[in-house]
Amino acid sequence: MRALVWLRDAVLSVTAVIGVVCVLLLGASFAFDVKSLVVVSGSMEPGIPTGSLILSRMTPASEIVVGDVVTVPKRTGAELVTHRVVEVAPVEGAPEGRELTLRGDANDVDDPYTYGVAVAGKHLLTIPGGGYVVSFFQSRDGVVATGAAILVVVVLLVGTRGETRQSVRRPRRGATLPDGAAHPSVRASGHDAHPGEDARCASDDPERVESR
Numbered sequence: 018m019r020a021l022v023w024l025r026d027a028v029l030s031v032t033a034v035i036g037v038v039c040v041l042l043l044g045a046s047f048a049f050d051v052k053s054l055v056v057v058s059g060s061m062e063p064g065i066p067t068g069s070l071i072l073s074r075m076t077p078a079s080e081i082v083v084g085d086v087v088t089v090p091k092r093t094g095a096e097l098v099t100h101r102v103v104e105v106a107p108v109e110g111a112p113e114g115r116e117l118t119l120r121g122d123a124n125d126v127d128d129p130y131t132y133g134v135a136v137a138g139k140h141l142l143t144i145p146g147g148g149y150v151v152s153f154f155q156s157r158d159g160v161v162a163t164g165a166a167i168l169v170v171v172v173l174l175v176g177t178r179g180e181t182r183q184s185v186r187r188p189r190r191g192a193t194l195p196d197g198a199a200h201p202s203v204r205a206s207g208h209d210a211h212p213g214e215d216a217r218c219a220s221d222d223p224e225r226v227e228s229r
Contacts, residue, residue, distance in 0.1 A: 032170060050075045052138055054088060054097065055148035060121030061099060070147030071099065073138030078115035081105060081137055088138035089117065092130055099140070100128060108133055
């Protein structure tokens with residue numbers, strides 16, 4: 018019984034933590050335009066290890082300065098790159114635009130081309146290993162594991178509640194009666210036992226009790 022309760026509490030605690038993190042990320046995404054990204058390369062190590070989860074806030078390019086770590090789209094497609102800004106240049110004909118020169122902290126040279134952007138994801142927070150967790154839950158195995166965890170929680174909740182109700186209803190052996198409480202056999206007979214008399218006489222056949 019105690020093992021089931023401990024297991025139930027452990028599963029509920031882990032589930033609650035994951036739920037809170039998801040709610041916070043979702044709330045931050047809507048309220049502050051914060052994006053979460055999974056790091057898949059080591060170009061920003063050791064500060065941002067591979068497999069990290071990073072949070073970035075979409076920021077006007079005019080507010081980006083040298084030294085910021087930003088996330089911007091690559092020229093070659095829809096993929097994103099997260100590197101440090103080493104140079105900022107204005108864009109002719111676009112007052113809000115900037116031409117950014119980037120370099121990964123683990124790289125010896127700048128990126129082969131610049132990035133012309135109006136907004137960029139400015140790095141806020143790194144959660145080492147968080148990307149692996151997010152990727153797992155987004156995978157098929159993660160979906161199956163989540164469903165299994167929910168099923169385990171439901172079974173544990175139902176099972177432990179049933180055991181608790183039975184333990185409350187079932188009196189313990191050797192339990193003492195409160196002071197002044199009559200024995201159940203005495204109450205059932207409708208008679209009170211007099212001092213010095215055995216309480217069992219109250220349940221005897223009335224015809225066998227001698228009157229004085």
